[in-house]
Amino acid sequence: MIRSIAGRLGVFALSLLGASVVIFLACQALPGDPATALLGTSATPETIAAKRAELGLDRPLPVRYVEWVAGMLRGDFGRSFATGDSVTALIAPTLPVTGSLAALSLLLAIVIALPLGMVSALRRRHWQGGAVSVLAQLGMAVPAFWAGILLSIFFGVRLRVLPPNMYVPFAQDPVEWARHLVLPVVSLALVQAAVLIRYVRSAFLEVLHEDYFRTARAVGWTQGRALLRHGVRNAALSLVTVLGLQLAAILVGAVVVEKVFILPGLGSLLLTYADRKDVMVLQAVVMLLVLAVLVINALVEVAYVLIDPRLRAGGRA
């Protein structure tokens, strides 16, 4: 089992390495010379050379790559080419915003999806099951940011029950922090829940056909009890598998939802600096987001090995 986990961690490290190389090359090798771009019309061969030296662009790509990675390992993401600001200092305050938004959304999505998915599976021949399926289809068709816009207009401006946008740090006022996060979290979670319901539903459907479930029913357990006993675990396993992918979706959804609700998160930072074509900030934020997704995927795999004995042999399921 240890070997299997070690193997997966190795794969994770390789994936991370691959991703970092791709991001670095995309940001540093693809676009034109940032020094020339920064200098604009005052660019002359001399000023360009000086600027390149100032930004450290005169050294070979591999050296810069190693320095970038070494810096990140120390928590130093370098400096913005344009303003000289420390990228780490720019990113740090955004992490709690995006972190709480993504985590709370995922949590809420699961809380919504579990019971609804169960109903959908159990009552699949009744109107309740149909209703849940229709809701899930509709939910999947709605862009999270549009849901956010509508919620903001309705609850924030029309009814004035919740703040329509903006963010208050937890340390400043926990109650306001929570109130400001309700609408963004709900808009992300609703859409995610719609996706998750389908997974939960098929997980429960699978259970209905399993022998142990039929046995439980045969010995006189009610369907509900049998499902709670076996179905929830199976559904949980199924949810864990999709967690990695869903996290990627939530993080990306968060980027747009942050724009709707004007939250000072990683997404807003990314958009601001993408707009300004500030490569250093861009590559750091993209790396962080990819890192988050890969870490969750790795954790999921490790958890899976721990939970599911069949996988302990080390093969791919």
Added chain:
Amino acid sequence: MGNRTPHTRLGLGRRVAAVAAALALTTLAACTGQTTPGTSAPGASASPTEAPAAKTLTIAAHPELITLDPTAQAPAASAQAQLFNVYETLLKINSDGVPQPLLAQRWEVSPDGRTYTFYLNPTAKFASGKQVTAEAVVKNIDRIRTGQVDGKPVTAPDGTPVPVGAKYSTWMKVVQSATAVDPTTLKVTLTRPSNTWLYAMGDTPGLIADPDGFATLASKSAGSGPYQVKEWRKGDSLVLERNPGYWGTPGRFDTVTFKYIADPNAMNSALLAGTIDIIANEQAPDSLAQFADPARFTIVEGSTNAEVTMSMNNASPALKDVRVRRAIALAIDKKKVLDDVQAGRGTIIGSMTVPTDPYYEDLSGVNAYNPEQAKALLKEAGATDLTLRFRPANLPYATAAATDITAMLKAVGINVVLEPQPWPNWVQQVFVGKDYDLTIVAHVEARDLNTYDNSQFPNYYWGYANPAFNQLWLAADQAPREQYPDLMKKAARQLADDAASVWLYMMPNLVVTKATVTGVSQNQTTDSFDVTTIATR
């Protein structure tokens, strides 16, 4: 790009552009003629017993300042928060354009208009406690004019020069010498008479800082005003606190916070939620209905110095021909632009001048909307297949106006490639790089039509070069005061006739406050958002 870029290169451009946006977004009320206590009343009624109980004021503004030094190459956001609040000038211009005493109690002008004698208020002192002497003022004028004090460059503790905005130094170029006759008497000699110089002395170029603080202006305030900078939380806010030793009427608030919020909807929500007291400039006029309840909010609407201008790159081959520029001007329905962008608030203008200018003349009839004539002119000029790069600054009013104008130009057969540029890129590419055909930004400074004078401002992004205009401007500036308005009108008309740019409208001063806030100036006449006139119930 940002504030790291050496200022020598960006020069005036950066400063004006930055100011343009600053004001465009936050055109602010300041120093009107309202005789509210606390405006200037030097030395009078400075009784500390009148100071009210602990009070705070929070103002939403945008964009954020880049350096604390209001005279550096930075956007006017720094002056917006600090002029008259933290720093003072010799005189203050009221809303009728009449200079009022501030640090100077009175002044005299010699008959030839070249020599000014200022008599300083002997009680005026900096926050450090030192008196505002004539010698200190001389050092300020010298620093703005030359970057040097006593023949030595002013340098920060780390050895780098303390920058001075090229715009400010250009205003002071006309100064030949400034000397301290005695501690409270200052004599300034100009190289030629100038009608505009005194106005500059009442705005950012004329602000007087404590010479002992010159080296650290970018990190620590050194003014003589009722407030001083307490804390600058980068990316969030600038907090001012009361200057306990203020020489005039003390500030009414213990702290004044300028909170920087980029999004117009967010600003509105913050006021609705009560977390701020004032929106320095409403950027989403369509949303004003939210503040319609007078029991809760007050909407102040007035004038600014900001001309929302569609610049045409006069130097580009396509736009060299005055007929093409006129045709473009004729194609634009300014009324519709004003309706769509500002919900009809503001004043349509026809040259680089606003109604509060002493030389204002309504020139909106020159090259007024006439698409048929526009088409005919284009045909005459042989410009029948014109494609122009339209690069407005990516600011709410500019992109909205550009949307309208793109359609209007299409209607007369001009193709437009619309490419809004984020603010820092705009400064670099359009303003400094002059890589554009059309663009939109608000030019916010007072009496700034001299930017079209390419002898004063070579390489300015207009690309406009007309010696006749330069002559007209200079003649007006040097003329006896009573002739100044009429002569300057000629200069403004020349610009309009040449269709040097398309001046769309005067940016309205739209301030929204809680109903408990009073004393907000209706008109904005300088770079400052003046809180000295503001009180809360």
Added chain:
Amino acid sequence: MRGLELRVGAVLVTLVVAAALLSRFWTPYDPTMPAGARLQPASAAHPLGTDAFGRDLLSRLLAGAQSTVYVGVIAVGIAVLIGVPLGLWAAQLPGRASEVLLRATDVAQAFPALLLAILLAGLFGGSTETAMVAIGLASIPQFLRVARAGALQVLASDFVLAARACGIGRLAIARTHVLPNIAPLVGVQATVSFALAILAEAALSYLGLGTRPPTPTWGSMLQQAQSVWFAHPEQAVIPGVAIAVAVLGFNLLGDGLREHLDPRLREEVA
């Protein structure tokens, strides 16, 4: 009941495609030009009203369908043209190499379309092209997996073994046996990917990183409504409904097709 998904999906998709085609030749007004007073409510002259610049919303909605379909077709096309051959190739690789390739697609899936598009927009500036390329590239792994899985099944079948025994080359086998057999699977995936492409394109142009104005897209209509939507919510509702209808249509069509093709699924729900 189940045929319903397919039918409703087909109707909605036809609606969107028809709107796109129609708008190439005709819209009630020029979607980029003002056609009356701003922010008008629905009327006979303007069935959906006008936007903040006085442009006819129905015309913009129709023209927006064109951008949506265009970006979707090209993006999915890129993904199919690259992903399917890669998948076929992967199916013929020895186990270990195939495993490595799969791992690589895992990593690639950590870059969702939107993130890739923001990155590209940050490097080269946002445009219709960067949006299409980004969405297309990000969808490659889905097609690679579908094609590989399908191909593995086909390659293991008796008729392929027989063909091989007759000395028919790999490419020929891929062309005559594998491709026709996996085409339906790829078709289903394309439908689903199309829905995702619509969502990504809408988000991108809402963020101002996609198709540039004045060309109307549903996402940019939302963006331009931002300054007025608190006072005029219908400006935000209308383009959003269009996006949701289009996505719903393609999702339903995909689900319907999948069930139609996969008898196992049908049994399960029966």
